[in-house]
Amino acid sequence: MATALNEIYNPGFQATMGAIPDAYRPTANEEFMNPVQLAYFRQKLLSWKDEIVRESRDTMVQLKSGPIREADVTDRASSETDWSIELRTRDRQRKLIAKIDAALRRIEEGEYGFCEVTGEPISLARLEARPIATMTVEAQERHERQERISRDD
Numbered sequence: 813m814a815t816a817l818n819e820i821y822n823p824g825f826q827a828t829m830g831a832i833p834d835a836y837r838p839t840a841n842e843e844f845m846n847p848v849q850l851a852y853f854r855q856k857l858l859s860w861k862d863e864i865v866r867e868s869r870d871t872m873v874q875l876k877s878g879p880i881r882e883a884d885v886t887d888r889a890s891s892e893t894d895w896s897i898e899l900r901t902r903d904r905q906r907k908l909i910a911k912i913d914a915a916l917r918r919i920e921e922g923e924y925g926f927c928e929v930t931g932e933p934i935s936l937a938r939l940e941a942r943p944i945a946t947m948t949v950e951a952q953e954r955h956e957r958q959e960r961i962s963r964d965d
Contacts (some may be wrong), residue, residue, distance in 0.1 A: 838936045845895050845925040845933075854894050861912045864905045871902055889924050913943040918946075 831851070838849045875895075884890035918924040925934055929951040938945050948954060 838940070840936060844940055847869050849936075850924065852920055853924065853939060853943055854916065857915050857919075860943070861909055865914075866904065868902055871898060908944070914946075915944045929955070 832848060832855060836848065836852055839850055843851070882891050907925050915924060924925060925939060926932065927934055927948045928946045930948060932948055932951075934945050945952075
């Protein structure tokens with residue numbers, strides 16, 4: 813599936829970024845953000861985006877199936893609350909897609925995996941856990957401290 817997505821979004825992808833071996837996981841023993849690592853993270857991001865889009869389509873199908881038809885007022889309120897939560901989740905995922913697209917652009921521009929503040933490499937463990945990360949853990953912590961201080965003023 814991810815390979816098909818890669819070919820749709822960028823037909824020359826495998827040739828330019830390198831093939832991904834089966835069961836591949838980036839390690840610190842290889843050159844940072846080599847073509848195989850870039851291909852790995854690109855595939856990971858595209859798969860994540862595809863999953864979010866599929867879930868959104870499922871939600872849209874459910875919404876189009878008609879209004880909530882609960883006879884009991886309490887059941888209706890519960891269903892409306894569930895839908896409200898579902899729609900908020902979809903909104904957060906819409907914003908996440910924008911971050912995924914930005915990460916994919918960084919891959920194309922050769923900036924992926926490097927902190928936007930310090931220029932240092934972002935750890936592979938952090939990118940594995942959060943492939944849309946734009947800062948090292950240390951830079952992110954500083955940023956969050958600054959945000960708290962700014963809010964408190």
